Amino acid sequence: MAEVHAEMVANVWKVLVAEGDTVEDGDTLVILESMKMEIPVIAEDDGVVAQIKVAEGDVIQEGDLIAVIE
Amino acid sequence: MFESVLVANRGEIARRIIRTVQRMGLRAVAVYSEADADLPFVREADEAILLGPANPAQSYLDVDRVLRAARDSGAQAVHPGYGFFSENAAFARAVIDAGLVWIGPSPEAIERMGDKINARNLMEEAGVPVAAGTRTPVTDLEQAVSAAAEIGYPVMVKTAGGGGGIGMGVAHDEAGLAKAFEQASRAAARFGGTPAILLERYIERARHVEVQILGLADGAVVALGERDCSVQRRHQKVVEETPSPGITQELRERMLAAAVRAGEAVGYLGAGTVECLVDADKQDFVFLEMNTRLQVEHPVTELVTGVDLVELQLRIAAGETVELSVAPRGHAIEFRVYAEDPKRFFPGPGTIGVWAEPSGDGVRVDSGYAEGNTVTPFYDPLMAKLCVFGQTRAEALERAREAVAGFKIEGPKNNLPFCAELLEHPEFVDGNYDTGLVSRMRA
Numbered sequence: 001m002a003e004v005h006a007e008m009v010a011n012v013w014k015v016l017v018a019e020g021d022t023v024e025d026g027d028t029l030v031i032l033e034s035m036k037m038e039i040p041v042i043a044e045d046d047g048v049v050a051q052i053k054v055a056e057g058d059v060i061q062e063g064d065l066i067a068v069i070e
Numbered sequence: 071m072f073e074s075v076l077v078a079n080r081g082e083i084a085r086r087i088i089r090t091v092q093r094m095g096l097r098a099v100a101v102y103s104e105a106d107a108d109l110p111f112v113r114e115a116d117e118a119i120l121l122g123p124a125n126p127a128q129s130y131l132d133v134d135r136v137l138r139a140a141r142d143s144g145a146q147a148v149h150p151g152y153g154f155f156s157e158n159a160a161f162a163r164a165v166i167d168a169g170l171v172w173i174g175p176s177p178e179a180i181e182r183m184g185d186k187i188n189a190r191n192l193m194e195e196a197g198v199p200v201a202a203g204t205r206t207p208v209t210d211l212e213q214a215v216s217a218a219a220e221i222g223y224p225v226m227v228k229t230a231g232g233g234g235g236i237g238m239g240v241a242h243d244e245a246g247l248a249k250a251f252e253q254a255s256r257a258a259a260r261f262g263g264t265p266a267i268l269l270e271r272y273i274e275r276a277r278h279v280e281v282q283i284l285g286l287a288d289g290a291v292v293a294l295g296e297r298d299c300s301v302q303r304r305h306q307k308v309v310e311e312t313p314s315p316g317i318t319q320e321l322r323e324r325m326l327a328a329a330v331r332a333g334e335a336v337g338y339l340g341a342g343t344v345e346c347l348v349d350a351d352k353q354d355f356v357f358l359e360m361n362t363r364l365q366v367e368h369p370v371t372e373l374v375t376g377v378d379l380v381e382l383q384l385r386i387a388a389g390e391t392v393e394l395s396v397a398p399r400g401h402a403i404e405f406r407v408y409a410e411d412p413k414r415f416f417p418g419p420g421t422i423g424v425w426a427e428p429s430g431d432g433v434r435v436d437s438g439y440a441e442g443n444t445v446t447p448f449y450d451p452l453m454a455k456l457c458v459f460g461q462t463r464a465e466a467l468e469r470a471r472e473a474v475a476g477f478k479i480e481g482p483k484n485n486l487p488f489c490a491e492l493l494e495h496p497e498f499v500d501g502n503y504d505t506g507l508v509s510r511m512r513a
Contacts, residue, residue, distance in 0.1 A: 009419045009447050034417035034447035035409070036236070037304075059447070062420075 002045050004067045010034035012058040017067075021049045029067050030054060041066055071388045072146035072171050074099060077115070078136050079151030081438030082454060083366070084111035087149050090380040092116070099143040101136060103129035105446045109438060117143050124448040130154045133161055137168050147171035147387065149380075153450070156363035157184055173387040175285065175362050179336040183360040186230045187268050193357045196335035198328045201273070201347065201356040207266030214251050215244060217269050224274065227251055229258040230266035235305030240272050275504045277316045277348040278302065279355070281329035282371045284382060285338035287389050293326040294371055295398045299345075301492065303415045303508045308485070309492065310367035311403040312374055315463060315501025316350045325355055332360060340386050341368070341379050350504060366406070366455070369436060373402035373459040401463040403470055405489045407437075408451040409482040412491075413512070418483025419445045428476035432459040432469050435477075445482045453484065463501065467493060 010032035017029050023043045029052075030041040047069040054066050074097035077084045084100060088111060091098040100115030105124035112118045119139040121129035129135065131154060140148060148165045150156040150173070159177040166172050174180070183189045187207055194200045202221050207230055208214050218225045218241065227250040228238045237257025239250030251267060258265050282294040298314035299307045317325070329344035343365045345358040368379050375396045385392055410418050425441040437454035439445060445453060458473055460466030474489045495511060497503040 008417055010417070011447060034419065035449065035451040037417055037451075039416065 001050070002047065002069045003065055004029065004041060004043070004069065006032070006041075006060045006062055006064045006066055008032075008034055008039070008062050010039060010060055012054045012056055012060060013038065015052060015054065015056055017049050017052065019049050019052055023047060023049060023069065032060070043069055045069055071096070071385070071390070073097060074116075074143070074145045075147045075149055075173070075384070076101065076136075076140045076143060076145035077111075077149050077151065078130070078155055079149075079153070080106050080111065080130060080449065081109065082436045082452060083151040083364070083438075085114060085438060086436050087151060087380050088115050090378055091149075091384070094381060094384065096384075097145075099139070099145045101130070101139045103448075105448050108443055110440050110443075111438065119143060124446065126154070126448070133164055136161075137164060140165075140168065140170055145170070147173055147384070149173040149383070150363065152361075152363050152366055157361070159184065171387050173340070173383050175339045175342060176337065179338055180362045182336050183362050184231065185266075186228065186359055187266065188230075189360055190268070190270075190357065192335060193332055193360075196331050198332050198335075198357045199355060201270045203270035204268055208269060209266060211248060211251050214247055214267065214269060218244070218247050221269060221271050224272040226270045226272040227254050228268050228270075229254050230268050231258065235302075238305045273347050273349055273356075275350065275506065276300075277314065277350050277504050278307075278345065278358070279314050279317060279325065279348045280343050280345040280365070281326055282365070282368070282379075283329050283333045283338065283342050283344060284379075284392075284394070285333050285340055285342065285386070286392055286394075287339070287386050288391065289337070291330045291333035291338055292394055292396070293329050294375055294377070294396050296322060296325060297365075297367055297370055299367065300503055300505050301498070301507055302505050307367065307406065308408070308508065309403065309405050309489070310370055311401065311463075311466075312370045313398070313401065314348075316503075317348060318353055321348070321353045321355065328355075328357070332357065336360075338362075341365075341383050366452070367404050369434060369455060369457045370402040370404045371398075373434065373457060374398040374400050400459055400461050401466040402457060402459045403466050405456045405470065405474065406452055406485075407454040407456055407477070407479070407489075408485045409445045409453050410451050410485055411483045412485045412488035415485065415488075417447060417451055419447045419451075420482035421445075422479065422481040424478050424480035426476075426478040427454070428456070428473040430469075430473070432466070433457070433473050434459070453479070453482070456489075467499065
């Protein structure tokens, strides 16, 4: 199981996967936006998306849980 | 002269404009979003009006709210700063239609230069050199592929309406082109503007050098020297200096003359910047785009010329006759202090625990924040501009090293360690660098 956390304060611009989706290492899960820059959040393992903890439009803090991959 | 000015911007540039407005004995009106309520520019203005929530569409980019603020405060003129409404012809028209003075060029000049394809064609007609590229909008990938084949790789792909490096990408082959085209289209759709894409021959090892121009009320256009903006990350400037260490006096004179022709071609009024790409090996240049507004890096020009560009903007907008005899002297460098990590340059907003600016001979700091403020993710990452002046470039570099070391920021991530690293890098120290410098430092 791998937890994906936010590296910075940001707005959630796009959520590209749903719970139950199969993802591969390198797939983009979510696109964040901070300071006029798009920041893709990438899966670091192959697996299934067990949880997505953010929704488009959310403001998240550094360290917040974004997703859990199993 | 009008008696009050509404500053339709935020952060360091709002503060810098307010300072000149007040020094001239005029009343400065600030507008701000909920996220910016505690920033210095709000406190320092003579009057400050809350526009709305942090989202720019509901605050700084809401035409009705900004115009209502102007009416409620009795402001007689509007200064847009840079970004936001500064290159928005519709907003300029709305300001003029509301009976206010627009501090900038005519809406027609903004329109003609705002579309990069149109601007490029216009410059070519005016005898300003342009890079090989598309003369009509490219709207699908198929067109892009055939245009690129004709221009020759590598090509630069950008949006006709965009700015600030957003959506720009370089393609070295057809696969890269597909990716760059997709990215530019997405940026165009997202940040508004036309969906048109423009392709241009990309010059490797180029320097980015721009000329400051000023269109006077009597129709004359003058050039106030150049700025070298080749230190860039993600096609966005980090450090600017003047004079450019990479051009000969002969090339400088050609560029300044071309910039004046560019301004004259659109009947330009006020402060503007003609951006060029310079092939340092061949000592040749092509027109890149024109920014019809005050530029972020205008302080380096002020430091070597002694003029206050904002004051000149206000006086020209008021229809005053401005006498200018400019003889630049010395050397000036600006470092953009961004809230970002100094390795990958990723955004690092946060609350400022410690903020101590350097001072001393030849040091100027234009900042938008103070201790206790929070740098939020809603706007660009520029926290301050650290500018230094020296009689020579060597003296400016020495003062910059001291000033960077003396700038203390705790809380948000910041790129001061990158600035310190740059000041020891042989290419930068020698002045022999190009737009690829930062990528090479991080390769």
